Amino acid sequence: MIKCIVIDDEQPAIEIMKYYISKIPELDLVGTFNNPLLGIKEIKKKGVNLVFLDVQMEQMTGLDVMNVINENVKVILCTAFSQYALDGFNLDAVDYLLKPISFDRFSKAVKKALSTFNNEFSPSSLEILDDDHIFVKTEQKGKLIKIYFKDVDYIEAMGNYVAFHQGKTKIVAYSTMKDLEEILPRNIFMRIHKSYIVTLPKISMIENGFVVLNNGHKISIGSNYKEAFISKMKFKTL
Incomplete structure (x- = not known):
């Protein structure tokens, strides 16, 4: 970089x-x-x-x-x-x-x-992001799906694939967490566990080592990511 x-x-x-x-x-x-x-x-x-x-x-x-x-x-x-x-x-x-x-x-x-x-x-x-979305490769060859950042609750690792969780919908895309970390806007998304990236605006609560999303879903904060996450949250803490 x-x-x-x-x-x-x-x-x-x-x-x-x-x-x-x-x-x-x-x-x-x-x-x-x-x-x-x-x-x-x-x-x-x-x-x-x-x-x-x-x-x-x-x-x-x-x-x-x-x-x-x-x-x-x-x-x-x-x-x-x-x-x-x-x-x-x-x-x-x-x-x-x-x-x-x-x-x-x-x-x-x-x-x-x-x-x-x-x-x-x-x-x-150089992969310049649009303001509000990206296109991702799916399991179906030659098919790209537009994903709006505002719709994503969290992203889950699945080997060489990732799953974008959007409410009750799950979109599986061909990518790795490392690649996503490099391309997603850091003011919106953050990796908090080896298997999870969360959408920061969707966080409603941080409790006992877990992030609680607006939909009630809980995600554990990994020990290797805890310090960076807490540091980022300090700027939004009264």
């Missing part, structure tokens, strides 16, 4: 970028920074591959940041001001995104960035 960070002095802009990044499996967000100086330290410390960088910031401009970071680090500039585009490209920015940034435009910039890395990160391996 490509390690990336976001440097922007406006928190709403950072939140949008975090959401977009979560929808692209090849990207691993390792930090966000309002202060560009702290962002520069992170780039040097963690071996960051890609930076989503605001241009106009109080402490220093994005162009100044580009002048001091390693040339092997790819940069996608993000700003509301088009007049800096030429300067950005002169400093070898991968792309230049004008705010407000749509997901479609964002994904095109990411594809361009991926093409500059090794073949393992090439655009051909």
Whole structure:
């Protein structure tokens, strides 16, 4: 995966970028920074591959940041001001995104960035998700079924297959849990057991090591997944 960070002095802009990044499996967000100086330290410390960088910031401009970071680090500039585009490209920015940034435009910039890395990160391996659904391969050859995220209660492992549980309906698809983890949006789905991925908005209760879904179904939280799950839930706990 490509390690990336976001440097922007406006928190709403950072939140949008975090959401977009979560929808692209090849990207691993390792930090966000309002202060560009702290962002520069992170780039040097963690071996960051890609930076989503605001241009106009109080402490220093994005162009100044580009002048001091390693040339092997790819940069996608993000700003509301088009007049800096030429300067950005002169400093070898991968792309230049004008705010407000749509997901479609964002994904095109990411594809361009991926093409500059090794073949393992090439655009051909990039599977961009639509906002609300995916298509899955079924047991029947040549057949694909559209599955809306909002309809899924949980996903169950079945060897080389998985079962999407939607109320009283079960759709069996040809996939592995590992593949699903990489492709499903992390803000909606999370693996909590070696055999289960749950739809986070469908959780009604967490009790005694179990997740209780809106339909009353209980799923055990696996010991290897407990710490990550609790950490994620802390952001939604009063």
